[in-house]
Amino acid sequence: MKLAVVGGGSTYTPELIDGFARLRDTLPIEELVLVDPAADRLELVSGLARRIFAKQDHAGRITTTTDIDAGVADADAVLLQLRVGGQAARNQDETWPLECGCVGQETTGAGGLAKALRTVPVVLDIAERVRRTNPDAWIIDFTNPVGIVTRALLQAGHKAVGLCNVAIGFQRKFARLLEVEPGQVHLDHVGLNHLSWELGVRLGGPDGENVLPKLLAEHGDAIADDLRMDRRIVDRLGVVPSYYLRYFYAHDEVVRELGTKPSRAAEVAAMEKELLEMYGDPALDEKPELLAKRGGAFYSEAAVDLAASLLGDGGSPVQVVNTYNNGTLPFLPDDAVIEVQARIGRDGATPLAVPALDPLYAGLIANVTAYEDLALEAALRGGRDRVFKALLAHPLIGQFDYAEGLTDRLIAHNREHLAWA
Structure with missing residues (x-):
């Protein structure tokens, strides 16, 4: 089996390597x-990757290339983990929206749209290269914003599934609180990428006992603290929202908070510099503890599980992924991309049935899906007016003057990445 990781020079790649080694x-x-494309980073990351494989007695061969066509040739699956523009572009995504009084974040709001506009054309170009080289290869997308990027891939006819670590993070967290193995925990996970709720936590499988009320009663403070939300929000909802819902449920508070401290991108950039220095140490043969602060917890386990199920019989039969709606949520079009439990096999992902949703959740999902429609249109076709409409449609923006100001700033800060600008 051959796998290719595009974006393999990321400082986060050793987490993925560690998972590949442990779950061989x-x-x-x-x-x-x-x-x-960054040969210097590839050298440092691949050196550590080979040492991790060697320490854990993995017989697989690790190679590197700056040539996408050569790298994806004959691959059974291609994992995409890109950041177009690097941490510098992310830093902009997290700062200029604050000038308009809107949240600055790399996957939602105006910053998330900027990332989508930079990313979608690049990912589609890579996917076309994969299709020309080996059309049977699966594309696993971990590149944010996952929902929009996955929809772009599927809409263009690629064999693609989107992956996020939010659900597996909740699964692992709840398993620890319940003192059971993670495989015993099944989530009633519903929504869009970075806009989801755990409506139930079941033991033993999709039809198991729902222990979410017990979790909230016994561990509500700890769960709310992890979400950085007021306990009252969790209690009032009776479900566990993704921590990205904090940008919606406490928007103004978050904007004030973000204006008083360095951006997350600045923190990660400093962390990456330190990690790369560590990776250059020939004595290091395991992922350093600092990597846990980088983000993306349990991504490696989720990626292994998904790839194993798509390529054979090794993975879990049901996993949370991003894929076409196809009637699962009746208030959305079939070609919307949703994030739900799905049955995974060689033919791809088939969402499991979802009970009728409370309008509190369905309304926000529908609103953000409409924004994602417009965001993808702007990413594919460009133009100031399309960018403006996407921003105006986003529930975190929604005001004419805000959308106007954000449109000008988005284009100014991203001109080098926008072919039409």
Whole structure:
């Protein structure tokens, strides 16, 4: 089995490598290709990757290339983990929206739209290269904003599934609180990427006992603290929202908070510099503890599980992924991309049935889906007016003057990445 990781020079790649090494029985990789235009980072990351494989007695071969076509050739699956513009672009996404009184975040609001506009054309170009080289390969997208990027891939006819670590993070957290193995915890996870709720937590499978009320009663403070939300929100809803819902439920508070401290991008950039220095140490043969602060917890386990299920029989039969709606949520079009539990196999992802949703959740999902429609149109076709309409439609913006000011700032800060600007 051959896997390619596009964006393999990321400082987060050793987390993925560690998962591949530990879970080699689930996903028996013979060759892993790390693809990245930054040759210097590739050298540091791949050196540590090979040492991790060696320490854990993984027989797989790790190679590197800056050539996308060469890297994806003959790959059974291609994992995309890109950041177009790097941490510098992310820093902009997290700062200029604050000038208009709107949240600055890399996957939602105006910053999220900027990231989508930069990213979608690049990902589609890579996907076309994969299709020309080996049309049977699966594309697993971990590149944010996952929902919009996955929809772009599916709409263009690619074999793609979107992946996020939010659900597996909740699964692991709830398993620890319940003192059970993670495999025993099934989530009633519903929504869009970075706009989701855990409506139930079931033991043993989709039809198991719902222990969410017990979790909230016994561990509500800890859960709310992890979400950085007021306990009252969790209690009032009776469900566990993704921590990204904080940008919606406490928008003004978050804007004030973000205006008083360095951006997350600045923190990560400093962390990345330190990590790369560590990776250059020939004595280091395991992922450093600092990497846990980088973000993306349990991504490696989720990626292994998904790839194993798409390519064979090694993964879990049901996983939370991003895929076409196809009637699962009746208030959305079939070609909307949703994030729900789905049955995974060689033919892809088939969402499980979802009970009728409270309008409190369905309304916000529908609103953000409308924004994502417009965001994808802007990413594919460009133009100031399309950018403006997407911003005006976003529930975190929604005012004419805000959308006007944000449109000008978005284009000014991203002109080098926008072919039409």
